[in-house]
Amino acid sequence: MAASSQPLVAPPSATGNRPAPITAVPLRHPWRWVSGIIVGVLSAALILGFAQNPNIDWPTVGEYLFAPLTLQGLATTIYLTVAAMTIGLAGGVVVAIMRLSPNPVLRVVSGLFVWIFRGTPVLLQLIFWGFIGAFLPKIVLGIPFTSVEFWSIETSALIPATVAALLALGLNEMAYASEIVRAGIVSVDHGQTEAAHSLGMTPGRTMRRIVLPQAMRVIVPPMGNEVITMLKTTALVSVIAGRDLMSNLQAAYAQNFKIIPLLIVAAIWYLVLTSILSVPQAWLERRFGRGVAGARESGALRLLRTWRGGKK
Known part of the structure; x- marks a missing residue:
C-alpha cells in the first residue's frame, strides 16, 4: 500500500493550542452578609446595654472578684468537683462492670444503686446527706x-456539710458515670474479648488492657461533659451551707443586698473554670480518637497550640 502524501496533523495538546481556561465566578451570598451584620449589631447592642446597666455595679464586681471570701469558695468548688468526679469515675467503672457481670446478685445490686441515685434529684440527695444526723x-x-x-461517734461530727456534699455529688455521679462506662464497654466488639481470652488473658486483664482503652473513645466526650456539669452542680451545695463559691457569695449578698453584682462574680468564675476544663477534654478526645474518621483538633487546642507557638 502506498504511503499517504498528506502531512500528519498533531493533536491540539501537541501543538500547544490548549483551550482557554475556564473562569470560575464564585457564587454570591448577599443575604449571608446581611444576616451576619444584623446578628452582629444586635449582639453588640445587647452586650453594650448589659455592660452599661447601672444596676450591675462594676466596682462591686471588681471588689469581690478576687476577694478572700470568693477565692476560698472557689477552692472548695474545685475540690468538690475533682473529688466527686474521682469518686464517680472510679465507682462508676466498678458499678458498670457489676451490671455487665453474669452474676445475678451483682447485676441486681448495681441496678438498684443506679435506679435510686439516678432516679432522685441531686438537690434531694444533698439535703438528705446534709441532715443525715436527723435520720441516723x-x-x-x-x-x-x-x-x-466498740466505737461510736455523732453523725453530725463525722459528716459535716462539705463531706455531705461530697457524698451526695460523688454517689450521684457514680450512677451516671456507670451508664457512660457501660455504654463504652458495650460499644467494643465482643470478638476483642474472645481473642484476648484465647490468648490466655484473664478477664480483669482483658478489661484493663483491651476493652477499656478502646471504650475510652466513647467514654471521654460524655464524661467531659459530666465534669463541666459537676462543676455547675456544686452550686446546689449552697442549700446545706457547703462553703463553696455560691454559698460564700450568697452569704455576702445576704448582708450587703448587692445580689446582681455578686451573681456576676460567680458567673465569671464558672465561665473561666468551664473554659479551662474544655482544653483537657478536647485533648483527650483527640488522643483517643486517633485513627477515627472525623477526629479533628478542636478550636481550644488550636488556640492553645498557636499561643504556645507564638511564645517560642
Whole structure:
C-alpha cells in the first residue's frame, strides 16, 4: 500500500493550542452578609446595654472578684468537683462492670444503686446527706443484735456539710458515670474479648488492657461533659451551707443586698473554670480518637497550640 502524501496533523495538546481556561465566578451570598451584620449589631447592642446597666455595679464586681471570701469558695468548688468526679469515675467503672457481670446478685445490686441515685434529684440527695444526723444520730461499731459497742461517734461530727456534699455529688455521679462506662464497654466488639481470652488473658486483664482503652473513645466526650456539669452542680451545695463559691457569695449578698453584682462574680468564675476544663477534654478526645474518621483538633487546642507557638 502506498504511503499517504498528506502531512500528519498533531493533536491540539501537541501543538500547544490548549483551550482557554475556564473562569470560575464564585457564587454570591448577599443575604449571608446581611444576616451576619444584623446578628452582629444586635449582639453588640445587647452586650453594650448589659455592660452599661447601672444596676450591675462594676466596682462591686471588681471588689469581690478576687476577694478572700470568693477565692476560698472557689477552692472548695474545685475540690468538690475533682473529688466527686474521682469518686464517680472510679465507682462508676466498678458499678458498670457489676451490671455487665453474669452474676445475678451483682447485676441486681448495681441496678438498684443506679435506679435510686439516678432516679432522685441531686438537690434531694444533698439535703438528705446534709441532715443525715436527723435520720441516723450516731454511728456505732459493735456486735450486731447486742448492746455491746466498740466505737461510736455523732453523725453530725463525722459528716459535716462539705463531706455531705461530697457524698451526695460523688454517689450521684457514680450512677451516671456507670451508664457512660457501660455504654463504652458495650460499644467494643465482643470478638476483642474472645481473642484476648484465647490468648490466655484473664478477664480483669482483658478489661484493663483491651476493652477499656478502646471504650475510652466513647467514654471521654460524655464524661467531659459530666465534669463541666459537676462543676455547675456544686452550686446546689449552697442549700446545706457547703462553703463553696455560691454559698460564700450568697452569704455576702445576704448582708450587703448587692445580689446582681455578686451573681456576676460567680458567673465569671464558672465561665473561666468551664473554659479551662474544655482544653483537657478536647485533648483527650483527640488522643483517643486517633485513627477515627472525623477526629479533628478542636478550636481550644488550636488556640492553645498557636499561643504556645507564638511564645517560642
